[in-house]
Amino acid sequence: MRPTRWPDRPPPRWASRRGDGLTGVAIVTGSDPSAIERAAQALAAGDLVGVPTETVYGLAARADDDRAVARIFEAKGRPSDHPLIVHVANRDQALPLSAPWSEGADRLAAAFWPGPVTVIVRRAEGRAATAAAGLPTLALRCPAHPVAQALLARCAELGVAGLAAPSANRFGRVSPTTAAHVRDEFGDDLLVLDGGACRLGIESAIVDVSGAAPVLLRPGVLARDELERVLGQPLRDADDGSVRAPGTLESHYAPRATLRLMSSEDLRSALGVLPANVKGVAVYSRTAPRRHPLVRVMPDDPRAVAQELFAVLREFDDRGVKLVWVEQPPDTAPWEGVNDRLSRAASR
């Protein structure tokens, strides 16, 4: 990491003295008020902190400090032209960052914040420029996880105007849904607030409400029709590739293993001819014979699959699995978010 100095302000007690934005502290219990204080002070001083949200863990830095935000890009190995989501404590903290705050944003925030919906609005001049990768728009999200909420509230008291936070994984890898996953990505030098396993498990839905018609840039766990009902109009799809969104790059969310999506029939016949003691193959399936040694049972409920999906993929990687056969879930609205992540993980 690039060394940075703090010539004009002495580092507070919890801040990094290492110059790389890392505090040299590992996982701490996120619900402990002293841990929240410690993380808030570290963030205020420009350090990075791993933060639980209800979707996935984020790698946070203060959004109003370009040097701090630059460290996120370095730590993740993320190209600096890929914009980050800025997390806010509430709608009031979102307003000064946007110009104008659109009606669509207002409807979505009123219905779903705090919660797993990110809105793209026009960005107020001079605000969060590095987080937005210089784009004229800005992604804003108000997370519901109580640890994230407490941290954002304390950061706001310290004068921090929102936290830029992408998912806390190295660029292109599977998003983390536990504090241990974050440590696996960044090692013991990153302060991570442990908020338990994420309740939802896949990233927020992203809705671009900066233009004339709302566009669904990334599906989440909320079904498309729930978003459309609140917006009062249909969502367009991000089809023209003009919006830069790495979450929409084909090969995003990839495990190390090769993942193949298969129909129920193809999976059953492939399993029929596969020796049960074959090494390096795992199966994630709703309908395959449950007692088959390679099969990990996929739940019937799309929310349950979303919740465990990234953890299951990491588990396969940890076990040294080289090939994962996944039974393609139904092509219906409640499965849209899961199908999106699976097809990206499969296209490598």
Ligand code: TXA
């Ligand atoms: O659930 C989530 O959204 C998680 C948690 C940590 O909040 N965050 C997350 O961040 O998934 P990240 O950086 O992994 O994905 C953010 C997505 C990217 O695909 C990015 O391109 C898109 O948001 N994005 C950010 N700003 C944008 C903008 N101005 N226009 C279009 N897309 C934008």
Ligand code: MG
């Ligand atoms: Mg991500």
